[in-house]
Amino acid sequence: MDADLGDFLRSRRALIQPEDVGLRAYGRRRVPGLRREEVAQLAGVSVDYYVRLEQGRGPSVSDAVLDSIARVLGLDETEHAYLRTVARPRPRASAPAASQRVRPGLRLVLDSLVAAPAFVLGRRMDVLAWNALGDALVGFSRMSAAERNMPRQVFLEPAARKLYPDWAAVAAETVAHLRLDAGLRPGDRKLAALVGELSLRSEDFRRLWADHRVKAKTCGVKRLDHPVAGELVLPYETLGAAGDPDQSLVVYTPEPGSETARRIALLADGTTARTG
Secondary structure (H helix, E strand, C coil): CCHHHHHHHHHHHCCCCHHHHCCCCCCCCCCCCCCHHHHHHHHCCCHHHHHHHHCCCCCCCCHHHHHHHHHHCCCCHHHHHHHHHHHCCCCCCCCCCCCCCCCHHHHHHHHHCCCCCEEEECHHHEEEEECHHHHHHHCHHHCCCCCCEHHHHHHHCCCHHHHCCCHHHHHHHHHHHHHHHHHHCCCCHHHHHHHHHHHHHCHHHHHHHHCCCCCCCCEEEEEEEECCCEEEEEEEEEEEECCEEEEEEEEECCCCCCHHHHHHHHHHHHHHHHHC
16 A cells, blocks of 8 residues: 555544544644544544554455545545545556557547637646647647646746636645546656656645645636736536546636637637638
């Protein structure tokens, strides 16, 4: 079991107070949240078993035990799935993962989305492909291959704090999604290098990574302050790429008739004029 399991469990139980789960608080607490023996009691396992689990030296843990712990810690569906993943990690691959390639059919889908900015995310939240509007929105074509990575763009690109008015929320969601990705790929050396680089170069990333929050970016709304188009309010959907679980298509979908839709249309016209 990876050390992430213990860190994740400790971070989650630190968020829950005894009275939240029907326990009386007693004695002085050196750390916030539930004690390990309290989690064990509520989950119906021995204290020794839970301690060994948190320390990463327990036996193979059953779904029933993990379900009980998830219930006690109030984990949502994504956190529950993450707990199962880090408690029973997949064997580390002996060979490096194949390079990430976007198949021609998915590129055709991207290019067909003429009224919606879109791009394809791969492992480590690398940006693998984009359409013209996606490029006009974020500027992927002006970045080097190494820079085409959402966490790097959010935390290391100075203009990102201007581009995203809700930067703090965007940063937290980005780290939570990257943490989810890390749980699926414990042996990914490039991911470990990315986390190391961001931890060294960004205090904000280091703090958020230490929170051990996990969240899937399946849908939501993102505000952008674009240097040309101005303020944009963009709902987005993240769609899994059939046949490749490591890739997803992110599509920004302006509300029809909204000011954002009008500005995106003007941005599209400008993009067509430059490329036509």
